[in-house]
Amino acid sequence: xxxxxxxxxxxxxxxxxxxxxxxxxxxxxxxxxxxxxxxxxxxxxxxxxxxxxxxxxxxxxxxxxxxxxxxxxxxxxxxxxxxxxxxxxxxxxxxxxxxxxxxxxxxxxxxxxxxxxxxxxxxxxxxxxxxxxxxxxxxxxxxxxxxxxxxxxxxxxxxxxxxxxxxxxxxxxxxxxxxxxxxxxxxxxxxxxxxxxxxxxxxxxxxxxxxxxxxxxxxxxxxxxxxxxxx
Ligand SMILES: *Cc1c(COP(=O)(O)O)cnc(C)c1O
Numbered sequence: 001x002x003x004x005x006x007x008x009x010x011x012x013x014x015x016x017x018x019x020x021x022x023x024x025x026x027x028x029x030x031x032x033x034x035x036x037x038x039x040x041x042x043x044x045x046x047x048x049x050x051x052x053x054x055x056x057x058x059x060x061x062x063x064x065x066x067x068x069x070x071x072x073x074x075x076x077x078x079x080x081x082x083x084x085x086x087x088x089x090x091x092x093x094x095x096x097x098x099x100x101x102x103x104x105x106x107x108x109x110x111x112x113x114x115x116x117x118x119x120x121x122x123x124x125x126x127x128x129x130x131x132x133x134x135x136x137x138x139x140x141x142x143x144x145x146x147x148x149x150x151x152x153x154x155x156x157x158x159x160x161x162x163x164x165x166x167x168x169x170x171x172x173x174x175x176x177x178x179x180x181x182x183x184x185x186x187x188x189x190x191x192x193x194x195x196x197x198x199x200x201x202x203x204x205x206x207x208x209x210x211x212x213x214x215x216x217x218x219x220x221x222x223x224x225x226x227x228x229x230x231x
Contacts, residue, residue: 003227005046009034012208012224019212030212033077035204035222037062038229041069047225048074056098056220060086067093079161079201079220081135084108091115097122098161098201098218101136106149113154120154123161123201128179131165139183146187150194159199159217160184170207177202177214184215 012032020027033056036044044055044066057063058080067076075095082090082099090097091112100106100122113120124146127136137145149157162180164173180202188197203211205224212219223229 003043005043005225006050008225008227009047009050009052012221015209016212016219019209023213023215025212029217031218033079033201033218033220034225035079035220036066036226037080037222039222039226041066043226044070054095056222060089063093064089077218077220087112091118091120095121096158098220099123099125099135100149100157101125103145103148106152106155110152110155118154119156121156121158123159123199124149124157125161125163126180126183128162128176128183129165129173134163134165136162139179142183142187143190146192146195150192157195159197159201160187161201161218163204164202164207164211167206170210173207174210174214177207177211177216181215 016030016032017027020030031054033054034047034052035056037058054075054077056077056079063076076093077096077098078090078094079098082097082105084105087108097120109120125136126142127134127138146157149155160180160183162176164176167173180200184197184200199217200215201218203216203219205221208219208221
């Protein structure tokens with residue numbers, strides 16, 4: 001059976017709204033990023049017609065291929081692990097890089113952004129769960145890394161991102177969202193030059209409601225909108 005994107009999207013939006021109310025927050029504080037990895041451009045166009053304004057991709061090649069077709073009528077987010085040598089392909093296409101996880105990558109982004117006369121906004125990806133399979137900086141290394149990155153002029157850190165371990169029981173990962181929020185508050189208090197903590201990118205199809213309750217401002221939702229992925 002074909003996936004009903006309209007119904008799925010409506011369902012997700014209703015759940016976001018409920019979580020926002022439950023957390024006593026404002027709807028404007030939470031931005032839905034429709035994760036379109038493996039989703040064909042036709043289905044993306046459909047989602048855009050239905051009101052999706054932000055899309056997330058985790059692979060550079062896939063992002064650039066679809067960008068050719070869809071263009072800049074939506075805001076593009078790079079949410080997957082990013083290799084240094086591929087920064088040049090996306091630097092002029094994405095609104096936000098969620099997966100900054102090393103000084104070397106920051107340096108390359110800074111260099112490429114400078115070449116096109118821009119400041120690239122990025123989130124620092126933090127591995128708050130300590131899972132070995134996850135990318136991201138360890139919490140203990142965040143402070144030093146941010147101080148180094150803060151000296152780069154063409155990159156601006158605007159928040160943090162994390163991926164919680166996969167679970168069927170969202171309550172199990174609430175603790176990791178709390179940790180990211182706490183870390184963000186700690187960094188804010190340090191008032192590091194050029195480092196802002198406007199956004200928390202956390203929450204996926206399985207756990208976005210809990211993430212919103214814990215302060216998520218960018219939720220990255222794929223399969224709940226487009227159906228299970230076939231790789
Ligand atoms: C695939 C992916 C998502 C979305 O996953 P779903 O469970 O399908 O919602 C979110 N964030 C990242 C980094 C991803 O790679």
